[in-house]
Amino acid sequence: xxxxxxxxxxxxxxxxxxxxxxxxxxxxxxxxxxxxxxxxxxxxxxxxxxxxxxxxxxxxxxxxxxxxxxxxxxxxxxxxxxxxxxxxxxxxxxxxxxxxxxxxxxxxxxxxxxxxx
Amino acid sequence: xxxxxxxxxxxxxxxxxxxxxxxxxxxxxxxxxxxxxxxxxxxxxxxxxxxxxxxxxxxxxxxxxxxxxxxxxxxxxxxxxxxxxxxxxxxxxxxxxxxxxxxxxxxxxxx
Numbered sequence: 447x448x449x450x451x452x453x454x455x456x457x458x459x460x461x462x463x464x465x466x467x468x469x470x471x472x473x474x475x476x477x478x479x480x481x482x483x484x485x486x487x488x489x490x491x492x493x494x495x496x497x498x499x500x501x502x503x504x505x506x507x508x509x510x511x512x513x514x515x516x517x518x519x520x521x522x523x524x525x526x527x528x529x530x531x532x533x534x535x536x537x538x539x540x541x542x543x544x545x546x547x548x549x550x551x552x553x554x555x556x557x558x559x560x561x562x563x
Numbered sequence: 564x565x566x567x568x569x570x571x572x573x574x575x576x577x578x579x580x581x582x583x584x585x586x587x588x589x590x591x592x593x594x595x596x597x598x599x600x601x602x603x604x605x606x607x608x609x610x611x612x613x614x615x616x617x618x619x620x621x622x623x624x625x626x627x628x629x630x631x632x633x634x635x636x637x638x639x640x641x642x643x644x645x646x647x648x649x650x651x652x653x654x655x656x657x658x659x660x661x662x663x664x665x666x667x668x669x670x671x672x673x674x
Contacts, residue, residue: 480663482665487651487668487670488667488668489567489569489653489665489666489667489668490607490653490655490665491665492662492663492664534605536607549595549657550597550609550612550622551597551609551655551663552609553599553606553607554606555605555606556605556606556607
């Protein structure tokens with residue numbers, strides 16, 4: 447079964463420091479991986495996705511993620527954290543079934559990022 | 564680009580009362596539609612998905628049902644709410660180009 451795991455409930459970093467939010471995946475075949483961010487009482491906002499190509503994917507708000515096939519990981523990174531980056535982050539994998547446009551997103555449990563001034 | 568409208572934003576309902584949450588999509592046609600529930604501010608659980616009008620699949624057995632009477636309308640319902648139905652409900656759409664968009668969510672509290 448396809449799944450993703452986010453091993454950290456919370457990540458704390460100081461403003462200006464680099465941040466990493468971890469995600470590992472388990473899929474059969476080629477993975478389609480996503481990162482989303484959620485601010486309190488809001489919907490999810492898309493950050494970036496990996497479908498194929500370069501292992502380093504650049505996304506919104508200065509975030510990037512590195513796809514590592516040998517470690518089955520897709521960690522989210524940012525070189526310099528901002529206080530406004532504090533939010534709940536979700537890793538997700540696309541679960542495809544049959545043919546065509548019927549995929550479902552399967553989410554990890556989420557990691558709360560706290561960036562302190 | 565596609566936009567999702569969800570309402571209401573918050574809802575407080577007594578146990579045993581009915582529920583109807585509505586989601587509409589703009590900017591795309593024939594999207595796949597999804598209802599997710601987020602409990603305790605954490606993980607997202609897929610409840611229902613739909614690949615077309617009146618085509619609904621349920622992911623988990625529960626007290627809720629979903630309907631899709633029109634291409635861009637997706638409704639989440641219950642005849643009698645339970646305390647355990649409380650949570651944050653998110654509607655999502657996937658366009659034919661593969662992009663996912665989420666609504667702003669409905670906070671349901673069953674009292």
